[in-house]
């Protein structure tokens with residue numbers, strides 16, 4: 279019996295060293311020291327021994343148990359250390375790997391165009407004047423010489439708020455009145471950029487919201503020649519030095535005379551293509567000499583002062599510059615579009 283016990287002890291000590299990982303070690307413990315393990319089975323056999331042999335056998339069993347338990351603890355510590363080292367090696371950070379590229383944001387194409395426009399006008403001495411998006415009917419129409427029921431109102435279909443007479447501006451022109459009332463009687467050179475809103479059917483050419491950059495110069499002795507010279511210079515700076523421009527007579531209630539400025543088509547160089555509808559010209563802005571009524575509404579005496587004004591759509595300019603076919607791309611937040619700029 280004792281010999282058997284010694285043999286079990288020796289075998290188990292060998293086996294515990296062979297357990298290759300903590301899982302195998304757990305299994306060993308169950309088989310050896312567990313509730314129905316080999317050592318327990320030995321204990322059960324104590325009854326077969328002569329009474330005199332029992333105490334020494336019992337002592338020996340206890341000693342074996344202790345020895346095996348100690349061997350288990352030692353092996354467990356060894357295996358845990360090995361496993362920890364392996365885990366650290368496999369999840370190590372390789373500091374020599376190249377970093378992940380950072381995703382870089384960029385400016386929206388409309389913002390890029392706006393900034394180009396600001397720069398050019400800034401170079402010519404025009405300051406940026408901000409005015410509100412929510413306007414009154416009075417500023418958006420009346421003070422710009424567009425009374426109630428005037429047919430010209432059809433050109434600017436409006437979003438109304440729940441407050442009577444409070445609307446979203448349909449153009450940046452009401453800013454002209456704000457600027458004049460603030461600066462009068464000083465001379466003015468400002469551009470008025472901002473979002474405008476029109477209640478329109480959305481198509482490839484028209485959106486319900488878009489930017490405009492308005493311009494206003496007021497002072498003594500400002501003439502149509504100043505308007506033409508300044509706008510021609512602007513067109514050359516934004517579209518290229520040898521772009522031709524032309525002025526076509528037009529009608530706006532708040533300017534007199536009024537015109538639209540066309541630039542030679544930048545896609546076909548004036549040859550005629552689908553974008554310029556085979557005319558060779560692209561319309562880029564409306565302009566004119568500030569109407570005497572509007573000067574008066576701004577506080578200036580039209581007998582002494584005169585001025586010119588213009589309004590352009592930067593999205594339209596970006597469309598022409600980059601050959602963008604559909605204005606709806608600007609506000610649809612599609613990265614496939616935005617990332618091209």
Ligand code: PHE
Pocket residue numbers: 448449450451492530533564565566587588589590
């Ligand atoms: N406000 C006009 C528009 O929205 C543009 C314009 C501005 C025309 C200033 C003349 C002078 O169409």
